[in-house]
Amino acid sequence: MEQGRRKPFSGAVSIFHGRWMPETAIPVGYAALIDAFELPVPVPINLSAIGPRHKVYEAESWNIYTPRHQPGNDLAGHLTFALRYEGLDLAVLKALFRKIGPEPIADMVRAAPTGAYARRLWFLYEWLLGIRLDLPDAAQGTYALVVDPDRQFAVGGASSTRHRVKNNLPGTPAFCPMIFRTPALDAFVARGLGDEARQLIAEVPADLLARTAAFLLLKDSRSSFQIEGEDPPQDRIQRWSQVIGEAGRRPIDRAELERLQRIVIGDARFVHLGLRVEGGFIGEHDRLSGAPIPDHISARHEDLPSLIDGLASFDRSAAQHLDPVLAAAALAFGFVYIHPFEDGNGRLHRYLIHHVLAERGFNPPGLVFPVSSVILDRIDAYRTVLESYSRRLLPLVHWQPTDRGNVAVLNDTADFYRYFDATPHAEFLFECVARTIDVDLPAETAFLRIYDAFKIEVQQMIDMPDRLLDLLFRFLRQNEGRLSKRARDKEFSALSDAEAARIETIYAEIRQSTG
Structure with a gap:
């Protein structure tokens, strides 16, 4: 029995962790590992099981495979199945590695020293935990990709001669969201929205384009405040629009984020500036007791420096090699889940979208896509995307209320914010960017053309x-x-x-x- 094993792998069931299955089936891969080792991790959006029929299909967030796909009913079998059919869930893998210790993974490598799955797991163990296994460097075996690029988005990758793998993970151990390939995302990436935008504005006169850009910039700034339920004076909206217009010029790090927070807050007499020094949550307070009723609990304040360093490293490295919209989704939504500041997180989260798009040259020069105004129009879908992870995360955060109506987190939660499935967030952001190109930009230039022609005619009269x-x-x-x-x-x-x-x-x- 593997070290840390608490119960046997499950047989056929119809309900798994409160989630109905499309038919009675045997959980495998990550589902089996989470259940057998009682891993305290957010359950993946999609899980796998072996059905009784010879039919592979998807239904109700389950991928149902046939009896011939049944893996060995042990740690190695389910881990191999997960890597082969389910991609990488770094949060699950890290929690599992901590639970079982080093020897089971070392044993898998010793049993199959040239096996691609064993070497990938070996690399991931050392990469995620920063612990070197008692194994000699691999001497044989074709270099294997750590991330299957047909299943999840990856970067170019550097070779690890010790494991004979190519590390194409889109991040570092400090911050590495994963994004699955979907038909929608593949279509968006292939469409080349940045090129479309440049072609669209190529025929717009320079003066008209300048006015269009100014309007869209102001519109985005105003919408970003409205999303937070704020109606600030016009000068504050204009100041923030100027900041958005300069997005992408400076790399993201703690100092830059704190500078931006000072700008977005303005009057900071009642707000702590800089990284939080206590817990944080999004939600309501009980009307009678004032106790917190959280919808989302932010990262522990003790973990904020390392998490922000992870974001900064992602901005400097992986964000330069992923598709710009994918990189923007991972960075911006990762930031908002961490929620490092007492106030201003939402607007900075949307600023980070502009930052990545501008830094990568995705925007035509001088033009900002009014992503915030599209988000405001699709606010329910935006909240649904945010909750796609928060709802799965919240039950795993152990907390108690403080006498100040805040929360104090009692368990180690840092990895929940380092590794999450950013697929829904990437699809949503692509939809928003596409709408700015398909609708907002043409509509605004058309409006100004009509207005200019109307003005000339009326003034002649x-x-x-x-x-x-x-x-x-x-x-x-x-x-x-x-x-x-x-x-x-x-x-x-x-x-x-x-x-x-x-x-x-x-x-x-x-x-x-x-x-």
Whole structure:
């Protein structure tokens, strides 16, 4: 029996850890390991089991395999199945390695010194735990990829001669979210959204593009505050838009994040600046007792320096080699789960999206995709994505309330924030970026073309200040090209009936010609 083993591997069941299975089946791979070794980790989004029929299918977050896929009912069998069919779940693997100790992995390598799965596990044990196994360097065996690039996104990779593997993990032991390949993500990556955006703006006149960029930048800044339920004064929105416009110019590290927090908070009289010095959570307080009711519990404040160092290392290394949108999703959502500050985390989380896209040259020069405004429009989907991990994480965090209405975390949770499945987050972010290119950018340039043409026509007819021209155009847009009786009686009472009718005709003709 392996060291740390607490109970036998499960037989056929219809419910696994509270999750219904599509039919009675035998959990295998990560599901079997989590159950048998009672691993305190977030259960993966998708699990695997062996069904009674000779049919491979997916249903209800389960991948059901046939009896011929049944692995050996031991540690080596389930680990090999997981690496072969399920990819890497670093949180599960690290928790398992801690539970079983070094000898079972060393025994697997000794039994199959040239085996690719054994050498990958050997590498992962030493990489995740920073502990060298009592094994000589591998002398034979074709170099194996640590990450299967057909199953999960990976980077180029450096060779580890000790294990005869190529380390193509998209991160470091301090921070390494994994993203599974899905049909949606493969299609988005192949589409080349950055190139599409550059082609889209190539025919836009420079002055029109500059005004479009300025509007979208301000729109993104305003939306980022609105997502947090804030309605700050215009000058604060403009200051933050200037910061977003400079995203990507400086690498991300603790000092830079703290600088950005000071800017986003502004008045810090009631906010602690810098990394938290106590617990943190997202949620509500009981109305009577003031006790916390968390929806998400942030990383322990003791772990924040190392976690932020992990983010910074990811920004300097893996983020430079992954697709920019994938890298932005991993970095930004990793940051928001860590929640390192007392306040300002949400806006900095969205800033990090801009940072990666700009740093990688994904944005056309001078243009910011208004991702925050799309998120605001899709706020329910955004919350669902955030909860895709928070709901699985929350039951594993042991905490107690403090006398200040906060939480004190009692167990070691750092790895929960280092390693998570960022697939839903990457799909969501790609959808947001695609909408800015498909809808927002063309709509704003079209709006300005219509406005400019309308303004020229009306000014040739009537001498009217820009302020009233803006108002006139806005009224027509809001009322399907007609001036309301209220507008005619108040702001534009000086217009004759003929002038009003002509203005409505101008608006309609321009809309038709540019539509």
